[in-house]
Amino acid sequence: MEMKDLYELFLQHPTITTDSRDVPEGSIFFALKGETFNGNAYAKAALEQGAAYAVIDEKEYAEEGDKRFILVGDVLTTLQQLAKYHRVHLGTPIIGITGTNGKTTTKELIATVLKKKYNVLYTQGNFNNDIGVPKTLLQLTKEHNIAVIEMGASHPGDIKTLVEIVLPDFGIITNVGRAHLLGFGSFEGVIRTKGELYDFIREVQGTVFINNDNPHLKGISEGLKLVKYGQQEADDLLVKGKFIECNPFLKFEWQSTVNCQLSTVNCQLSTVQTHLIGSYNLDNALAAACIGTYFEVPANDISAALEEYIPSNNRSQLTITKENRLVVDAYNANPTSMKAALDNFRLINAEHKMCILGQMGELGDVSAEEHQKIVDLLGECGFEVIWLVGEEFAKTSHPADYRLFANVEEVKAAIVAEKPKGHLILIKGSNSNKLVQTVELL
Numbered sequence: 001m002e003m004k005d006l007y008e009l010f011l012q013h014p015t016i017t018t019d020s021r022d023v024p025e026g027s028i029f030f031a032l033k034g035e036t037f038n039g040n041a042y043a044k045a046a047l048e049q050g051a052a053y054a055v056i057d058e059k060e061y062a063e064e065g066d067k068r069f070i071l072v073g074d075v076l077t078t079l080q081q082l083a084k085y086h087r088v089h090l091g092t093p094i095i096g097i098t099g100t101n102g103k104t105t106t107k108e109l110i111a112t113v114l115k116k117k118y119n120v121l122y123t124q125g126n127f128n129n130d131i132g133v134p135k136t137l138l139q140l141t142k143e144h145n146i147a148v149i150e151m152g153a154s155h156p157g158d159i160k161t162l163v164e165i166v167l168p169d170f171g172i173i174t175n176v177g178r179a180h181l182l183g184f185g186s187f188e189g190v191i192r193t194k195g196e197l198y199d200f201i202r203e204v205q206g207t208v209f210i211n212n213d214n215p216h217l218k219g220i221s222e223g224l225k226l227v228k229y230g231q232q233e234a235d236d237l238l239v240k241g242k243f244i245e246c247n248p249f250l251k252f253e254w255q256s257t258v259n260c261q262l263s264t265v266n267c268q269l270s271t272v273q274t275h276l277i278g279s280y281n282l283d284n285a286l287a288a289a290c291i292g293t294y295f296e297v298p299a300n301d302i303s304a305a306l307e308e309y310i311p312s313n314n315r316s317q318l319t320i321t322k323e324n325r326l327v328v329d330a331y332n333a334n335p336t337s338m339k340a341a342l343d344n345f346r347l348i349n350a351e352h353k354m355c356i357l358g359q360m361g362e363l364g365d366v367s368a369e370e371h372q373k374i375v376d377l378l379g380e381c382g383f384e385v386i387w388l389v390g391e392e393f394a395k396t397s398h399p400a401d402y403r404l405f406a407n408v409e410e411v412k413a414a415i416v417a418e419k420p421k422g423h424l425i426l427i428k429g430s431n432s433n434k435l436v437q438t439v440e441l442l
Contacts, residue, residue: 001070006055006078007085009070013052016079016138018131025050030079031057032131043069055079076130083134084165090140092121095209095291096166098151098159098197099174101337102284103128105276105311106174107150109288112309116292116301118145126331128152133162146295151197154362159196171201172209172287175336176216195220209290211283212237229290231282239290244271246279248318248327248348248424254286254303256293270303275310277318277327279347280340323421324442325350329428330435333360335370339377341428346381350424353383356411356438358429359390372396385423387411389433408434415441 010016015027020042023029029046031039031054040061043054047068055070055078056062062069072078087094097107104126111122121144123136128150136149151162176191201208202223210217212230229239241254255269274285285306292302311317319326327348329341338360345353355378363370375396378386387403388394389411394404405411415438425442429435 001072003081003085006070006082007089009053010082010086010138014138016135017046017051018079018135020046020049023049023051026052028052029054031055031061031075032079033075039075080130080134080165083137084167086140087137087165087167090142090144092140092144092147093170094147094149094166094168095170095172096149096151096163096168096197096201097172097174098128098153098194099172100176100194100334101332101340102174102280103150103152104331105281106172106284106287107148108311109284109306109309110172110291111148113288113292113297113302113305114146114148114295116305117295117297119143120146120148122148123150126150126152130158130161134165137166153193156193157196159193160199163197163200167204168197168201169204169206170209170291171197171206172291173197173217174284174287175211175214191216191220198224207294209287209294211287213283227290227294229286231286239286239293241282241286241289243279243282246277246344246347248277248325250274250276250279250281250285252282252285254289256289256299268299270299272303272306274306275318277329278341278344280337280344319439321439321442323419324354325424326439326442327424327426327428328436328439329426330358330433330439331431333358333428333430333433335360335363335373338374338428341426342374342377342381345383345426348424352385352423354385354387354420354423354425355383356387356425356427356429356435357389357393358408358433358435359388359392361430361432367392368395375402378402385420387414389429389435408437411435411438412441 013026013028015024017023017027018030018032023046029051031043040056040058043056043061046054053068053070055075057072057075097103111120114120121140129152149166151159153159173194176194208224209227212228212234213232228237230237231241237257239256241252244251251273253269253271289302317328319328371392375398389405427435
């Protein structure tokens with residue numbers, strides 16, 4: 001089947017599903033494959049549950065004469081091509097976002113700000129891979145004014161693959177850090193891969209929003225049309241900001257430099273009290289303020305949006321229980337984000353501080369070195385109680401009073417037995433540690 005013919009079917013049946021357990025009436029089922037499943041085997045069941053069509057790539061699963069089975073060379077590639085075709089057909093302005101840390105929070109903040117003026121489609125959760133990105137694009141409608149599409153990467157070429165589906169008009173890389181080194185090979189590999197977004201924007205003569213304080217990003221931004229934001233003084237910033245406090249929530253001030261000089265006292269200065277934990281979120285908030293300003297969202301609306309946003313995705317989230325206050329940042333962890341979380345935790349005023357840290361994954365040959373650096377940093381922080389989870393932390397040289405746990409089950413057992421009370425507790429680790437399971441016990 002030609003793509004234009006498949007697209008006509010999509011316009012008649014604009015709901016896409018890849019899960020045979022969730023098949024809306026009249027949807028199109030795409031039979032994706034994984035390491036442990038073959039979606040082709042569920043195509044018939046999807047049709048029986050109400051799907052209008054099933055896209056498959058193994059002929060033996062089609063029933064002869066049933067035109068509801070659409071046979072293609074590769075289902076995932078077809079899904080991606082359909083999404084690209086739809087994106088081109090609508091022509092909606094798209095902001096592509098990637099980065100080592102902060103991309104999901106920044107995406108949420110950008111969307112929250114832009115929604116003050118526009119109808120915005122944006123990536124839900126962290127569905128930022130080769131399946132989630134096309135599924136998001138296929139939710140675009142004529143009613144959307146703009147889209148914010150998050151793109152993740154763990155190997156070289158991942159961003160290049162995604163930008164060639166998304167075709168962004170605008171781009172932002174939040175930052176580059178030491179994550180997924182096993183897949184990228186080196187920190188330089190991380191920079192090159194994230195920079196694939198810049199490469200595409202450069203080719204199409206689009207616009208990049210850039211943190212002017214980040215030397216790694218500036219180093220790969222040659223030849224780009226840049227709209228800049230930052231905390232450090234510069235002559236060509238669209239938005240600048242200043243940290244006020246984070247105790248525990250980030251408070252900052254910002255201003256647009258449109259039509260005024262940085263030294264002019266009459267430039268509008270806005271103070272924002274967020275619900276975000278972490279001084280490192282200032283850059284994320286300034287990115288949203290910069291993009292909102294560029295798209296002519298009024299400054300008061302930008303500030304209001306940033307104040308209204310409440311995280312609910314285990315990122316920079318404060319949870320207050322009967323016994324403790326918890327800083328929950330248990331979705332992702334790498335050396336850069338771990339250090340930022342600990343540095344921020346030091347700034348928060350609390351009499352009794354406790355850390356529950358899970359090991360960091362995908363660091364390859366530098367894993368031992370990076371875990372030791374975190375343990376050494378902990379030694380400078382003076383926290384009252386430190387629990388470390390995972391074999392990578394167990395290999396480090398650490399003080400005798402640091403508690404070591406093999407997995408989250410051992411942590412949960414210790415919590416039940418010892419019942420920590422009256423603490424401010426940082427819970428930080430990669431999602432694979434499952435530390436979020438400790439929250440309900442604390």
